Amino acid sequence: MENGPSPISSDSLANDRLRAHVLDRVQNNSRNSGAHHSPQAIETHLTPFTPTRPSIPVNNEVLDALNDITTTPFENSFLSRLQGTRAAMAPSAIYIDWETVTPWMNLMMDIREHYALANADSEILIPTESTAPITYTTLQRIHLPQVHDLLERVFWSGIDVSDSLDYSPEKATVIAVYKKLVVGVAIMSSPQETYITFLAVRAGWDKAKIAKTMLYLLVSRNPKKDITLHVSVNNSAMLLYNQFGFKAEEFVAGFYDDYLDPLSRASKNAFKLRLRQ
Ligand SMILES: CC(C)(COP(=O)(O)OP(=O)(O)OC[C@H]1O[C@@H](n2cnc3c(N)ncnc32)[C@H](O)[C@@H]1OP(=O)(O)O)[C@@H](O)C(=O)NCCC(=O)NCCS
Structure with missing residues (x-):
């Protein structure tokens, strides 16, 4: 042999x-x-060198199971131990607010508490709701249906801001999102023109400084540029713009004639405001 x-x-x-x-x-x-x-x-x-540890026989089942693992859920990952289990900031996110509690969030909490108390003796499993921050981000295509819905409810029908995605949305748009719900929109025509076309907050989410935060982010992303906008003369948003230092430079009679419903209580006359930077 x-x-x-x-x-x-x-x-x-x-x-x-x-x-x-x-x-x-x-x-x-x-x-x-x-x-x-x-x-x-x-x-x-x-x-001669003799190994001190005997070689361990490989368990193929364990090896296969390990090879089958493709991802680790964030909650179980080592990174989550370092960063906490709250989801990491999305790449498009500008600012994350864990503090603000809006009237709508309060209402939902009350309803859940009431339901839990009313069913305290029953065996129904009461679902727990996870808390989430209000995330300020730039406009993404995925937001468009909700953004259009919000703007049409607040202003008039037929609004389409899809082309904002083509004009530096990272400078000219700020969207406030709670979980997957769009709760606020701030849009500028472009970083060159710096004219604010829309600013709106979803009903129930207002008076919680969402508009103020969006406006602050928009202004700070366009430094050294004057920012202009039109606002209906009887709109309470005037107070908000005043706080930022916007000044009226023109009175435009009938500015909103073609847009607002004739029955709308909002004045059709507008001020053109300017923030000098
Ligand atoms: C105007 C609007 C954007 C305000 O959003 P908001 O998130 O409630 O505003 P904020 O909580 O950030 O308010 C900031 C400041 O604005 C002023 N303000 C806003 N809404 C007000 C209201 N209804 N009454 C009185 N003051 C108001 C306040 O001075 C407030 O500051 P303060 O809380 O420190 O006093 C919101 O009410 C909205 O969507 N309105 C309909 C759309 C619209 O009119 N947009 C403006 C077009 S130019």
């Missing part, structure tokens, strides 16, 4: 490498110290 080359075990490979390394080191040292030892002389002083 012919003997072929025996398979090289990883232990003997490690032994050979270690032996070569030690030989190298000893020869270098002896050269530096002026002494001379032949490789054969050194070899005789070397005792």
Whole structure:
């Protein structure tokens, strides 16, 4: 029977490498110290290396199970231990607000508490609602249906802001989102024109400084540029713009004639406001 080359075990490979390394080191040292030892002389002083740990047989089932893992849920990940289990900021997010509690959030909490109290004795499993921040982000295509719905409820029908996605949305748009619900919209025509076309907050989410935050983010993303807008003369948003330092520079009679419903209580006359920066 012919003997072929025996398979090289990883232990003997490690032994050979270690032996070569030690030989190298000893020869270098002896050269530096002026002494001379032949490789054969050194070899005789070397005792063979035997691994101290016996190799553990591989459990293929465990190996397969490990190979099957493709992702780790964020809640179970090492990163979540470092950062906390709150979801990481989305790349388009500008600002995350965990503090604000809006009238709508309060109402929902009251309803849930009431329901829990009313069913305290029953065996119904009461679902718990996770809290989430209000996230300020730039306009994404996914927001468009909700943005149009919100703007049409607040202003007039037929509003389409899809082309804002083509004009530097990272500078000219701010959207406030709670979980997947769009609760506020602030849009500028473009970073060149810096004219605010729409500012609106969903009913039930107002008076919680969402408009103020959106306006602040929009202004700070367009520094050193005057910002202009038109506002109906009897709109309470005038107070908000005043707080930012907007000043009226023009009175435009009938500005909203073509847009507002004739029965609307909002004045059709507008002020053109300017924020000098
Ligand atoms: C105007 C509007 C955007 C305000 O949104 P909001 O999130 O409630 O506003 P904020 O909570 O950020 O309010 C900021 C400031 O605005 C003023 N303000 C806003 N709404 C007000 C109201 N109804 N009455 C009195 N003051 C008001 C307040 O001075 C407030 O500051 P303060 O809380 O420090 O006193 C919102 O009511 C809305 O969507 N209105 C309909 C659309 C509209 O008119 N947009 C403006 C077109 S130019």
